[in-house]
Amino acid sequence: MTTTPNTAAHAVSDRLHGRPAVRSFLEGPELTAADLSMVLLVREDGEDTDRPMPTVTVAEIPQAVRDLAAAGIRSVKVFANSLHRDPQAGGAVAPDSLMVRAIHAVKDTEPGMAVMTENCLCGHTDTGECHLTVNGRIDLGATAALTAAQAVIQAGAGADIVGPAAMTRGTTWTVRQALDEAGHRDVATMPHLIFDSALYEGYRTTMRATPASGARRPFQISPRSPESAVDTGLAFLGEGADMLLLEPGMLSVDILTALKRRTPAPLMPFSVSGEYTRLAPLGPATGKRDFRPLAELFTMLKRAGAERIITYAALDLARLRA
Numbered sequence: 420m421t422t423t424p425n426t427a428a429h430a431v432s433d434r435l436h437g438r439p440a441v442r443s444f445l446e447g448p449e450l451t452a453a454d455l456s457m458v459l460l461v462r463e464d465g466e467d468t469d470r471p472m473p474t475v476t477v478a479e480i481p482q483a484v485r486d487l488a489a490a491g492i493r494s495v496k497v498f499a500n501s502l503h504r505d506p507q508a509g510g511a512v513a514p515d516s517l518m519v520r521a522i523h524a525v526k527d528t529e530p531g532m533a534v535m536t537e538n539c540l541c542g543h544t545d546t547g548e549c550h551l552t553v554n555g556r557i558d559l560g561a562t563a564a565l566t567a568a569q570a571v572i573q574a575g576a577g578a579d580i581v582g583p584a585a586m587t588r589g590t591t592w593t594v595r596q597a598l599d600e601a602g603h604r605d606v607a608t609m610p611h612l613i614f615d616s617a618l619y620e621g622y623r624t625t626m627r628a629t630p631a632s633g634a635r636r637p638f639q640i641s642p643r644s645p646e647s648a649v650d651t652g653l654a655f656l657g658e659g660a661d662m663l664l665l666e667p668g669m670l671s672v673d674i675l676t677a678l679k680r681r682t683p684a685p686l687m688p689f690s691v692s693g694e695y696t697r698l699a700p701l702g703p704a705t706g707k708r709d710f711r712p713l714a715e716l717f718t719m720l721k722r723a724g725a726e727r728i729i730t731y732a733a734l735d736l737a738r739l740r741a
């Protein structure tokens with residue numbers, strides 16, 4: 420009897436999977452600590468901790484980053500907002516802002532830890548919007564200018580990679596120009612490429628960055644517009660972005676693979692708050708989280724071509740693997 424090419428293929432695959440030693444030998448690379456960047460949500464000393472997502476104070480950062488470094492993690496993604504909010508988002512450029520103090524705390528402890536920041540106004544506007552509103556209208560020029568000034572302050576404090584997150588066209592270019600003019604040519608930009616999603620609630624509640632209007636953020640991409648997501652990512656690269664952050668990570672894999680064919684720039688899925696609370700929920704009885712589903716998700720993202728993965732579970736996953 421002759422075998423068809425199809426059955427022959429099956430026979431080969433059975434042989435390779437049947438012997439544990441061969442299967443393990445042929446398995447792809449494991450997820451490692453170096454694949455992961457840890458999210459730090461920073462709160463002011465004395466603020467309550469009764470929030471959906473874990474937070475740290477500036478005073479807790481040195482120990483936190485020592486633990487991360489010991490576990491093999493080489494980067495943090497820092498979010499730090501202002502207690503005081505106003506229409507001009509003045510806190511975004513305060514010289515002693517929570518973000519500035521947090522960056523110093525990381526770099527003073529572990530200079531080799533790459534610090535990535537969120538570079539956005541939603542934690543500083545009274546509306547919780549990522550943009551400035553002037554006379555009732557979105558002011559893109561003012562938004563870009565203030566975001567760029569914020570980026571320069573973050574870079575001055577020691578940030579390595581700033582992450583413009585308002586999704587507004589032109590902002591990444593303005594940030595790039597401002598960094599260059601301020602002598603920060605070696606500081607990279609990683610704009611966020613963001614789908615409109617219900618998975619941000621844990622973050623917004625924790626960081627008090629919920630849009631007051633209750634409406635979706637106007638510049639985030641509709642999940643029904645894949646071309647628009649790819650085009651916007653390419654546009655950000657055209658504005659000088661060095662890499663792209665994709666958000667929510669688990670719901671952007673098609674965009675990751677499409678962009679991967681079009682650019683050599685590193686692509687970084689951000690596994691957002693809703694992925695953490697849903698895929699690693701607190702066990703009601705144990706108070707412990709099961710991180711295995713997130714590990715599977717990140718293995719898939721790595722398989723799909725993610726350069727690194729930004730996650731709230733970086734430390735726990737690194738320790739699981741150690």
Ligand SMILES: NCc1[nH]cc(CCC(=O)O)c1CC(=O)O
Binds near residue numbers: 585618620622691
């Ligand atoms: N500047 C926007 C921003 N910064 C952080 C998150 C969400 C992060 C998360 O859910 O973990 C978002 C999205 C949004 O609020 O629309």
Ligand SMILES: [Zn+2]
Binds near residue numbers: 539540541584
């Ligand atoms: Zn924002």
